[in-house]
Amino acid sequence: MDPVLLVASIMVSATPILLAALGEMVVEKSGVLNLGVEGMMITGAVMGFAIAVTSGSPLMGFAGAAVSGAVLSLAFGFLTQYLLSNQVATGLGLTLVGLGLSALIGSHYEGQRAPALGKLDMPLLSDIPMLGRMLLSHDIMVYVSLALVAAVWAFLKYTRAGLILRAVGEDHASAHALGYKVVRVRMAAIAFGGACAGMGGAYVSLVRVPQWTEGMTAGAGWIALAIVVFASWRAFGVLIGAYLFGGVTVIQLNLQAAGTTVPVELLSMSPYLITIIVLVIISARGVQGAPASLGRSFHASS
Amino acid sequence: MNRRTLLASAAALSLAAGAALAQDVPKIAFVYVGPVNDGGWSQHHHESAMEMKDHFGDRIEIVEQESVPEGADAERVLTQMALSGADLIFTTSFGYMDPTINVAQKFPDVKFEHATGYKTADNVSAYSARFYEGRAITGYLAGAMTETDKIGYIGSFPIPEVIRGINSSYLHAAQANPDVEIAVVWLNTWFDPAKEADATQALLDQGADVVLAHTDSTAPLSVLEKAGAYGFGQAADMAEFKPTPRISSIIDDWAPYYIERVQAVLDGTWESHNVWQGIGDGMVGIGEFTGPIPEDALTHVTRMKEDIASGAYHPFTGPINKQDGSAWLAEGEVADDGTLAGMDFYVEGVSGEIPN
């Protein structure tokens, strides 16, 4: 198995979940559980595709996908933050809305071709044998997603805004008492999560596949939710989780293609089983980090 | 007009319209397992249904229902169709077989046509296509085009239909290139563009340079295009990928059959039957050959297509051994339909095991 090709495939396979999971992690850090990741991803996939096709620019597509994911997520935010609706049910409703809406919007874009997102070719660097091709010659969104991981990590750890966001997620009553605008912070986090999920969806329709087909994210949003838990709500954990899951998926397909003797049934279950096993090993060491206010509605009078 | 009268008049209108339609023209219904724009299986049934509708114009009425899950939901949808006055119902997925039979028992006056199954009744026909005939042609082309001597096959579920396709593809790829190997990847889904794309990439990474897909989306072709490798349209012509990476295609063309059966209903000559039609009957279409196909391969597949259509050549003609080396078909012997329909073994030369 050629490691260069393998790493390239893994990156393509992992990036959509990485983006979506990273956004969802920020949302959950602020104390909100948005189960509508799948709906926001599929909306991002169709809007990103439509905008890229119309404008001829894949980067415009990603930008449009981020905006539409954020707009959709604000519907969730309005319901859960201002009307104090139940977050789990609202998130699932968001998934229904996103799936239905995307199919209606997308019916004009079936069978069309998207402009290709070029590979980033770094002079000299990309020519380094092995490493250059393995790590330094992917499309720009791969690097954007990696940069976002670092940015989110730094934001949560070192900035005042990050601290406020965490405070809101851990204990919204105290955060409120300290004078922080709990609802506004959460709305911002929700919008960020929607934008990330939208970009993740657009990565599927513009790079990984690339085309638009109804229902094409096929459950990736659910995997992203699981990855947040896997990561114990830490940015680099999300990175590891997404690459582990994407990696096992790609490796099992490669093992099948190479004609291994491992039974196919076991291989096709392996991404899920290995994620569980790794999480068990991690959690046995006692790392837990769910924000304490996760999923609870906040009302100033309560 | 207040709301109540508005509702009442709308109801009266629709009842009147329903009654008027029900009087004269036969109502033809279609049930699809996926959305009608899935780019593959359901879309092709839908397009064929539309072609049929255009053919008959106002002489028939057509209703359709998409994304109907197999099982309990299908039974309810079919019953509601029968209740709404449908005269002929096409159930276009294998999983509708038992629901179709059950509903047909309750509505003896309604006629049913079930795709790709084997059960029939007085008012239930079965129709299916010999896709393996198309696989023979695309398989041969794959063998002729590969430079790495390795072709890939994306399988959905390990069921006879798919296993037949793998065997037919391999046998004919080996005719074009005796050194060819076939690598099979199973996805356990009919439709998941991202997974199909990943699987195509994995096959390419493992050295395949032609990939045949038995899943529904055009994702594999998108990936093949980027890699400069070759593939085929599946279910649809997928003409947007001409001239490469798509160098030919297997097209499900149900329209001639739909026209024939609806005509039979109009004429009052409809009778239950069980048909398995191929290239000769027009149910399996072969899309235009495009791209850099070598001249001799082109001549060969063109001849093969004619011979299959005329019945002069059967894609499963002996000598063929099973994977374990035991004899299956003797020299000149032709596979019987029963064995083909329930095929659960690989032929000699295909490596790996069928999962179960």
Added chain:
Amino acid sequence: MIRLEKRTQPSGYWTALSPILAVGLTMIVGGFMFWALGKPPVEAIRTIFWDPLFHPQFADYSRPQLLVKAGPLILIAIGLSIGFRAGIWNIGAEGQYIMGAVSGAAVGLAFYPSQSVLLFPLMVFAGALGGWAWAMIPAVLKTRFGTNEILVSLMLVYVAENILASASAGWLRNPEGMGFPGSRNFKQWSAVYNAELLTGTGMHWGVAAAFIAVIAAYVMMARHIQGFNVRLTGEAPLAARFSGVSPAWIVFLCLGVSGGLAGLAGLFEVTGPAGQVSIDFGSGYGFTAIIVAFLGRLNPFGILAAGLLMALTYIGGELAQLMLGLPGASIQLFQGMLLFFLLATDVFTNYRVRMLRREAA
């Protein structure tokens, strides 16, 4: 400026009124959507909400079908609601539903073609056991290693789907099915077919079980000490611990009950309406049931109503597709809207809306 003021207790008036308001709003907005799609809005709305219940041609058939569709949703949602009350997040009911069906069917098919009256009860037991066992995996991992149950239960759905595929294409395949996927059909095997208990009512054992579960859950949560412990764990985990409630026991109880009920739902579905184990057997009941549980405010009778309402939109949506040619996706969007409005209007139940003058300070 608009302000929400928390009510001391939920308003009974609004509890009844808010769903009606939500349905009304959905009709208006949904009507606009159908109109934009070029379909008659009034007729579309009527087809979805009215025809399944009262249409002269369909109602006799579709009214009982409401129970058939709602039965598994309610049964699963009841189980989930108990866990959700305790703060235990079983997202994987779909997997437990599938495993219940597969294990129940496997036990039954092992005795084919026995006509013993004991066989069906045995299958019911095996189905519940299958769902229970599948839910015990996250339970054990959570209590033993502290592994998060959301991830484990969700990932196990995909594992269950793989097992289902290999069962229907392989080890449970009908030996007389010409090699096609899918098990024997239970409808042709009278001893184990889960038929309607009363012809024409839609009531099969699964629906009966759903009704029993509603009452049992009500009694347990309102009257029984275990129900109290569950609620206490959800609302005040520390207080629960001090009063001697073992958190591990609550985890086992909640996941066990919800897994068992989901398994039962799967078994009754596979031996009844679905009829066979097939590749596409899992049709999302386990996920929809989460919506039903919350729509019913985790209250057993609320879940009953929510399950019936969801079933109505499914069946009405099917009719609207059939009669008016509405695209399937628009029905999905319509359901999502209904859900949004139901959740949004719920605010009036717990909060009072006050118009405030902008004050200087």
